[in-house]
Amino acid sequence: MQSRFVRETMTSIEEWIKQLRILDPKRVRVYEAFVDTVNMEINGKIYCNVKPRRPFPYTHPEYIIFFAEDDTELGILTDYRKLDRMSRKRLERVLKIIYYIPQIKRIIKLDTTKSRYEWEIETDKGVVVIKTWSRCTRWLPNGKLLIYDVDGNVYIVEDISKLDPKSRAYLDIVA
Amino acid sequence: MIKIGDEESSIEYFPSTEELPAVISNILEENEEVVVSIKSDISDLKYGEDTLVLTNKRVLIVRDNNIIRNIPLKEIESVEVNRYVGSLVLKAKTESGIKSLISYTRTRAKYFEKIIMLINDLTLNQIPYYIVRKHLKEQVEEINKKNSKRKILARMISFAKPFWHLMVATLALMMFSTIIGLLPPYLMKILIDQVLVPQKNFHLLMYIVLGLLSINLTLTILGVINGYLSLKLNQSLTYRIRKILFEKLQRLSLAFYDKYSTGSLISRIVDDVNRVQTFLTQSLGLIIIDITTIAFIGVILFSLSSWLSLIALIPIPVSYIGTTIYRKFSRRYYHRLWRKWSYVITVLTENITSNIVVKTFGKEKDMFKKFTRSLTEFIGMNFSVFKFEQKFWPAIGFSFTISSLLIWWIGGLKVLSGELSLGSLTAFTSYMWRFYQPINRLVNNLRVLQRATISGERIFEIIDADLEVKDEDDAQDFEFKGHIEYKKVWFTYDGIYYALRNVNLKVKPGEHIGIVGPSGSGKSTLVKLLLRLYEPQRGDILIDGVKINKIKLEAIKRQVAIVMQNPRLFSASIAENISLGKENVTLEEIITAAKAAKAHDFIMKLPEAYDTHVGLNGSRLSGGERQRIAIAAAILKNPKILILDEPTSALDAITEEEVTEAIDNLTRGRTTFIIAHRLSTLRNVDKIIVMDRGGIVEEGTHEELMKKDGLYKKLYESQFKGFLKQQKKVEEIVAK
Numbered sequence: 080m081q082s083r084f085v086r087e088t089m090t091s092i093e094e095w096i097k098q099l100r101i102l103d104p105k106r107v108r109v110y111e112a113f114v115d116t117v118n119m120e121i122n123g124k125i126y127c128n129v130k131p132r133r134p135f136p137y138t139h140p141e142y143i144i145f146f147a148e149d150d151t152e153l154g155i156l157t158d159y160r161k162l163d164r165m166s167r168k169r170l171e172r173v174l175k176i177i178y179y180i181p182q183i184k185r186i187i188k189l190d191t192t193k194s195r196y197e198w199e200i201e202t203d204k205g206v207v208v209i210k211t212w213s214r215c216t217r218w219l220p221n222g223k224l225l226i227y228d229v230d231g232n233v234y235i236v237e238d239i240s241k242l243d244p245k246s247r248a249y250l251d252i253v254a
Numbered sequence: 255m256i257k258i259g260d261e262e263s264s265i266e267y268f269p270s271t272e273e274l275p276a277v278i279s280n281i282l283e284e285n286e287e288v289v290v291s292i293k294s295d296i297s298d299l300k301y302g303e304d305t306l307v308l309t310n311k312r313v314l315i316v317r318d319n320n321i322i323r324n325i326p327l328k329e330i331e332s333v334e335v336n337r338y339v340g341s342l343v344l345k346a347k348t349e350s351g352i353k354s355l356i357s358y359t360r361t362r363a364k365y366f367e368k369i370i371m372l373i374n375d376l377t378l379n380q381i382p383y384y385i386v387r388k389h390l391k392e393q394v395e396e397i398n399k400k401n402s403k404r405k406i407l408a409r410m411i412s413f414a415k416p417f418w419h420l421m422v423a424t425l426a427l428m429m430f431s432t433i434i435g436l437l438p439p440y441l442m443k444i445l446i447d448q449v450l451v452p453q454k455n456f457h458l459l460m461y462i463v464l465g466l467l468s469i470n471l472t473l474t475i476l477g478v479i480n481g482y483l484s485l486k487l488n489q490s491l492t493y494r495i496r497k498i499l500f501e502k503l504q505r506l507s508l509a510f511y512d513k514y515s516t517g518s519l520i521s522r523i524v525d526d527v528n529r530v531q532t533f534l535t536q537s538l539g540l541i542i543i544d545i546t547t548i549a550f551i552g553v554i555l556f557s558l559s560s561w562l563s564l565i566a567l568i569p570i571p572v573s574y575i576g577t578t579i580y581r582k583f584s585r586r587y588y589h590r591l592w593r594k595w596s597y598v599i600t601v602l603t604e605n606i607t608s609n610i611v612v613k614t615f616g617k618e619k620d621m622f623k624k625f626t627r628s629l630t631e632f633i634g635m636n637f638s639v640f641k642f643e644q645k646f647w648p649a650i651g652f653s654f655t656i657s658s659l660l661i662w663w664i665g666g667l668k669v670l671s672g673e674l675s676l677g678s679l680t681a682f683t684s685y686m687w688r689f690y691q692p693i694n695r696l697v698n699n700l701r702v703l704q705r706a707t708i709s710g711e712r713i714f715e716i717i718d719a720d721l722e723v724k725d726e727d728d729a730q731d732f733e734f735k736g737h738i739e740y741k742k743v744w745f746t747y748d749g750i751y752y753a754l755r756n757v758n759l760k761v762k763p764g765e766h767i768g769i770v771g772p773s774g775s776g777k778s779t780l781v782k783l784l785l786r787l788y789e790p791q792r793g794d795i796l797i798d799g800v801k802i803n804k805i806k807l808e809a810i811k812r813q814v815a816i817v818m819q820n821p822r823l824f825s826a827s828i829a830e831n832i833s834l835g836k837e838n839v840t841l842e843e844i845i846t847a848a849k850a851a852k853a854h855d856f857i858m859k860l861p862e863a864y865d866t867h868v869g870l871n872g873s874r875l876s877g878g879e880r881q882r883i884a885i886a887a888a889i890l891k892n893p894k895i896l897i898l899d900e901p902t903s904a905l906d907a908i909t910e911e912e913v914t915e916a917i918d919n920l921t922r923g924r925t926t927f928i929i930a931h932r933l934s935t936l937r938n939v940d941k942i943i944v945m946d947r948g949g950i951v952e953e954g955t956h957e958e959l960m961k962k963d964g965l966y967k968k969l970y971e972s973q974f975k976g977f978l979k980q981q982k983k984v985e986e987i988v989a990k
Binding site for chain 1: 355562827829830836842843845846847849850857858862863864865867890892
């Protein structure tokens with residue numbers, strides 16, 4: 080008896096990829112930005128309350144997937160920076176709140192004497208005092224460093240070599 | 255007295271006639287050679303020694319120089335072991351029935367395993383003796399070569415070969431520092447005799463002080479340089495040994511990992527490497543320096559005063575004997591102390607980890623009592639150790655004091671009589687203490703050498719371990735179509751029990767095979783052999799007509815994938831774990847694989863999505879989520895042959911449905927083996943094979959197997975008992 084499985088062809092990853100809905104940035108426009116949603120046009124069709132999400136928020140923040148209000152996937156934009164200037168600006172506004180990840184510019188103080196570390200840091204969003212556990216850092220494959228505080232907030236060091244020597248010395252203690 | 259687990263007396267390969275019981279040499283025939291003799295530790299129901307002697311013609315059992323069993327090899331079908339509480343009995347299966355050969359405790363089991371394999375090779379596996387002999391001779395020579403203590407030391411030193419310049423430099427610096435360090439007492443002698451006592455030569459005073467200052471500065475600088483070089487040597491050496499070990503561990507087959515516990519392997523890479531490194535970088539140099547220093551100071555002491563030198567030697571034998579006795583007994587005391595402390599930790603851990611049990615059963619007071627009692631015992635043991643130590647150290651210290659007082663007394667008299675200068679006496683006492691220091695250190699370092707040799711042995715055990723699974727010279731790499739054949743495959747993990755017995759199986763490309771059977775029936779072993787995690791002892795496994803030992807391991811790893819019941823993820827992001835299936839993967843491929851594995855939706859609901867760190871072993875994800883990520887990695891790998899080992903057994907009904915959908919996507923068109931306890935999982939397979947005690951007992955479709963009224967039907971009915979009863983009742987009601 081011929082196996083029913085033999086007759087079925089093996090689906091390779093290349094064939095599956097064809098089913099992904101990759102969007103052409105020239106055919107995408109963002110009209111309005113609300114707190115965490117946008118109204119936009121994709122391939123000539125208007126969508127409201129679209130939820131933009133980053134599948135790789137740290138390693139490839141330029142990569143965006145758009146979800147409709149009912150969580151249906153509308154498409155993938157491999158680099159949102161290729162959108163027209165206004166669309167990009169509106170989208171970034173929404174992304175900045177969805178991915179609220181302060182970028183650390185300087186470490187002013189680090190107290191490691193307690194079981195929880197206490198940091199005073201200067202970020203692109205202002206100066207803040209945070210508390211972390213002793214194991215609180217995570218290196219990303221692209222050399223960026225994430226710091227998680229005790230409440231689960233994330234802070235990022237985009238390029239450690241650009242920090243001042245004092246901040247680097249503090250990071251050496253924990254990372 | 256029988257020493258339990260005494261390896262040296264356990265096993266002798268190709269022993270000489272002197273090493274054998276006398277009765278054996280008398281009965282050996284022409285062309286008969288003793289292959290191995292092994293001693294048991296049970297004889298006539300008590301601790302004692304029986305000896306099993308295997309020759310190329312027979313198996314003999316000797317007790318008190320009498321042969322109590324004599325069985326020709328040609329009569330033996332196979333040998334096997336029966337395991338009991340505290341003992342094992344080796345039995346021979348012969349034409350005239352099963353005969354007991356020898357009994358031994360579990361301690362000797364590992365040595366007997368080798369013999370069992372040997373006898374089975376000659377009997378069950380019918381391997382000609384000349385092949386077994388050649389192989390065994392090579393093994394024995396290799397073991398002897400590797401195990402000589404001197405060889406181990408030489409091999410340990412060879413680790414440092416690439417850093418010989420660093421070793422020489424640190425040794426030279428240490429030697430130089432030691433020599434410079436010997437100068438101050440001599441300068442003190444000049445200071446006292448030529449400046450302080452005669453109260454003149456003020457310029458000499460200045461030179462001596464400047465000299466002492468220079469010595470101090472030089473020693474400090476040399477110390478810093480030496481510290482840096484030693485650190486460099488330490489780190490380079492540790493890096494090299496650990497790299498070699500890790501590399502070897504990566505290449506070893508699963509059979510090796512079955513023999514050693516995780517703790518034992520980690521301890522070899524961490525503790526044993528540290529011990530060898532400490533010996534090579536510190537103790538070895540110190541041993542050389544100390545021997546030189548002892549000789550050097552000895553000459554100085556005797557040149558200053560031979561009488562006083564003899565008195566200075568008095569405490570050395572006292573110290574040596576005292577320390578030796580102390581070491582012999584202190585182990586017991588410190589071991590007891592360690593056990594008491596370990597008990598404190600056990601009670602504490604138990605109280606914390608099983609806190610819910612303590613609370614729900616109201617056992618707080620009992621646990622408190624248990625804890626305080628363990629603490630009291632630990633404190634009591636500390637006092638016992640203190641009392642024990644007081645029996646040695648004050649006495650040893652006192653011998654040094656007596657010797658020192660005698661030197662001051664006799665030396666003082668010699669100074670007063672003008673036979674010895676005051677400076678010489680001061681220099682003598684100062685050198686004397688510098689003489690004792692390297693002696694004590696040498697005794698310690700010889701102990702370090704002993705321990706490092708043991709650690710070296712443990713390290714070489716890994717380095718020298720045979721690569722059971724490796725590429726043959728003519729191994730080939732090709733694209734699989736997926737045709738698989740098992741031909742008379744036999745496999746045993748321990749040389750005693752066969753996990754697979756004479757397995758024959760043919761699978762067509764793209765076919766889906768369900769494997770069922772009770773626990774321990776050999777289901778997982780069957781597929782592990784296909785992955786070449788182990789090598790079968792007999793028989794062949796072929797992929798597309800090529801024996802798998804003639805296929806490059808790389809080709810198998812690339813084209814055969816396994817999804818396990820509890821897949822282990824690496825401590826990395828979800829994206830990195832999915833990417834394990836393919837090199838240079840694109841983001842689109844990661845997302846696509848996750849979609850096909852029905853993982854994309856839950857991943858996108860996580861705030862950090864594909865960049866989410868899964869935690870150690872994937873602990874931050876649920877079983878079903880881990881399963882789907884493992885399937886995504888397998889999809890990305892695009893294997894030709896797929897093994898699913900109980901993929902849905904640990905999942906709830908809803909998750910199972912999602913994972914089953916993912917599996918359908920994964921298995922489409924691929925040769926697939928699905929091991930399952932839950933027979934419902936196998937509803938879509940082409941063929942089901944039923945395994946029992948290592949063999950395939952039934953084969954066919956579900957319908958065919960149900961008609962056979964065999965093991966499959968029994969398994970099926972036991973799983974669906976309730977459901978079938980219910981169905982029967984419904985049918986009865988409908989019929990009415």
